[in-house]
Amino acid sequence: MLELTDSHAHIDDAGFDGDRDAMFERAGRAGIRHIVVPAIDKASWTRIADLCNKRPQALPAYGLHPIFLKQHRREHLNDLRTYLESNHAVAVGEIGLDFFLPELDPAAQREYFVQQLHIARDFDLPVIVHARRAMDEVTSTMKRIGGLRGVVHSFSGSLQQAEKLWELGFHLGIGGPVTYERAQRLRHVVATMPMERLLLETDAPDQPGACHRGERNEPANLVEVLEVIAGLRGVDASVVAHATTDNARGLFRF
Numbered sequence: 001m002l003e004l005t006d007s008h009a010h011i012d013d014a015g016f017d018g019d020r021d022a023m024f025e026r027a028g029r030a031g032i033r034h035i036v037v038p039a040i041d042k043a044s045w046t047r048i049a050d051l052c053n054k055r056p057q058a059l060p061a062y063g064l065h066p067i068f069l070k071q072h073r074r075e076h077l078n079d080l081r082t083y084l085e086s087n088h089a090v091a092v093g094e095i096g097l098d099f100f101l102p103e104l105d106p107a108a109q110r111e112y113f114v115q116q117l118h119i120a121r122d123f124d125l126p127v128i129v130h131a132r133r134a135m136d137e138v139t140s141t142m143k144r145i146g147g148l149r150g151v152v153h154s155f156s157g158s159l160q161q162a163e164k165l166w167e168l169g170f171h172l173g174i175g176g177p178v179t180y181e182r183a184q185r186l187r188h189v190v191a192t193m194p195m196e197r198l199l200l201e202t203d204a205p206d207q208p209g210a211c212h213r214g215e216r217n218e219p220a221n222l223v224e225v226l227e228v229i230a231g232l233r234g235v236d237a238s239v240v241a242h243a244t245t246d247n248a249r250g251l252f253r254f
């Protein structure tokens with residue numbers, strides 16, 4: 001039986017309210033033993049804490065996601081410190097920069113991102129990073145602050161950008177996009193990258209793989225990602241399953 005880790009799934013999302021128990025059941029049957037659940041805003045923290053208290057396979061991360069900038073207030077940064085003092089977390093996340101959506105003010109995003117990188121370093125926690133049209137700035141910011149570890153989730157950059165992240169000791173989170181044959185650049189990175197830098201993710205309920213196009217995504221679908229990556233690398237799926245779960249254990253310390 002495979003032992004898989006979904007390193008990124010928003011299973012607290014209201015889209016799972018109708019069948020969350022069944023979703024966990026399907027994940028368990030597919031061999032998903034651990035699921036990292038990143039936060040999006042302050043309001044999501046208690047929801048995620050409650051979920052992870054009830055489900056030991058769900059591992060919480062707390063943070064302020066760049067896409068939800070309108071919901072954030074400066075005082076939420078201090079609230080995050082307070083929350084991390086009294087609640088177990090495996091990471092600070094989801095944090096990052098999104099220069100794709102024009103309504104998100106870059107200066108405000110930068111402030112939340114930098115402050116949360118400092119919080120992660122102060123608490124000795126890894127970061128779960130969202131980078132869209134912002135890969136170079138995300139990398140240079142993390143390099144400047146230093147003393148960080150973590151994962152760039154749903155990595156979609158070039159091989160050169162990936163190499164800069166590996167130099168910093170960062171992991172790449174790979175999910176549904178790699179299952180599409182047209183994703184040539186990403187597939188080349190995933191086929192040749194160091195195995196010890198690889199994490200699997202679904203990003204549920206978003207980013208379904210080619211076999212589930214247009215559907216709500218969920219952790220059980222991680223198996224499709226696993227099989228595509230194993231095929232690209234020419235190894236057995238169990239090799240990728242074992243290595244990526246080891247990587248997740250090392251990074252998130254569970």
Ligand SMILES: [Zn+2]
Pocket residue numbers: 008010038094203
């Ligand atoms: Zn996410």
